[in-house]
Amino acid sequence: MLRYGLEEQKLDTPKNTSSTLDEGANMFTYKLIEAEGNGSLFPYPEDEGIGVEYLLAEPKCNELVGDVLGFETLNPQKFFSVGDFSHGVENDQRKIDGDALDSNLTQEEEHASLEFLDGMLEGTEGVLQGMNKGPCCEDFLLDTKLADPVPNLEHGPCGGFSFGNLGLESPSSSFNGRDSGVKYMYNQNSSLHDNMTIHGLHDDFKNMFGGGTSIKDTQWLKLRISFGLQNLVELDNGLNLLKQGVTFNENEAKSNFSSSNEFCSSASISFSSVVNDKTVSGCQQVKNDSLQTLSSDDNRVGFCILDSGEKDLLVTQKRLRKPTRRYIEEASEQKGRYQSRKCAISYKRSKDKFPHVGSHEQHRQAGFGASSLDCQQEFFEGACIQVPFGLPVQEGCSKRNTSILGCQESEDCKDSGSLVPNEISEMEPFPAESQDDMSEDDCITIINTQKGRSRRKHHMLWTLSEVMKLIDGVSQYGVGRWTEIKRLLFSSSTHRTSVDLKDKWRNLLRASCTRLHNKREVEQGRKHASHQIPQSVLGRVRELALIYPYPRGRKSKDTCTPVVSPIPSSTGKLVPMSTAVKGHGGIMSKSFRVGWMAERVASCTSISSIFESNCL
DNA sequence: CTTAGGG
């Protein structure tokens, strides 16, 4: 038998151990200030471990600190808590937490342990109902100070209650006939234990808890069996106590009961663990009544066992078990895996988190940031798939999504966030936007880049309505305001990006120019390119091209790229078209544009003449 | 990010 005393060191400065325990789990430092007995299971027998600091989970939150079972008040005036660590503590770390105590357990055993504890807790819910959360450790300290110091107890296998005195084959029956004169002691170092085989322990376990266990850890089995026996002793004594009509006034209760929230649950757990046993299930009602009786005063519940009238403060505790480190790591690992997969799925959503390589870095390249590259490679493995071009359109895509998938897929899946490749390939082409009919010629091909990755080459023909919208946009906002045009006129056309508008306008300009330049040649050779665009529309493009010359900085090699405008300015000088436009700040007010246009028109015979001179 | 421009 080993008893120890832990002195709380820093109650107000809990240590953050979120890395190993639950998030927000507060750990408190305790110093071992006293130890008795030859606890071979305890890393520091006798006084060797005195002064060693331990980390314990905050005891006031009903959290199980490792496998700390059975607290005894060794010196209630001095110790915060005492107890018996009976499972292997990591000697090196000298840290007590849910993981260290179970460090010897395999994963399977740990899960079984958790299930075991959960099962014991299940039966307590009903008992706990109606109980207010009691005071916590402060009250415990306060209360325990009123209690008399615990007299020295006999220790060792033969002292007090030990397994040798019990019929393990039928523990409950052994207890039933007992009186309350049993000292509350349990001993994991019992010679009986040491000599018992795994099978014997399993049998005892089954007898104790009504179910078998696959756990082969003898220490664990001993611990649980001991705990179960302890509960039986407590129950037995408690029931005898109640049957004897023992009543408590408040002061007595305070002096004898260590009332704390934990103790509420611990007592209940102790009950339930026995209640769950079929052999004593008949006592449930009695126990519930007893609990109610005990909790009648300010909801404080304790469990007291009087030993031959002697006022021994006997406190049992069983706290909720914290997940072990391995358990947490497994969970986090799975979570990580999930998130990793999620990265491959919705990496586009986190594009803003990618570090900007540089101001000149392309947004598409940024989409291939290092953090997402692996995922994307996985994403696009084996990319020779035919993917329908159209995808459902979402309105209100304020920001252009920039990924290698291109605007269309990116924007279309912006809300789903979980768009996986399969879903992409399985998606049906969406009908063209309501006001446009342009889906019949849609096609998409997969091409491979030099880098080995594949990208999709979209080819969506521009419809006349789109062209008209573009022309309207250019006439309204000017050339170069592609983003604005896109936002205001093509907000519903998610597949048309501002770059697309720019490209289309350039193509329109080129088409209109070349047609004017060599009408027959154009009609023969490029009839397919612009046969859908009426001449009237091209004429309007030409008009706008005069107002908003584009592209700027035309090169002479182009057929319609005169560098200098032939139109004389008001000063009589030849002003480069680009300069003239840029000098107006890119976009001109409508009134100014009208005036500017009128000026130009006035100096020329016709708009077409201006244009033709431009395209010469 | 937006635009211009080459391919």
Next chain:
DNA sequence: CCCTAAG
């Protein structure tokens, strides 16, 4: 339509 440079 893609890609890059430039601002």
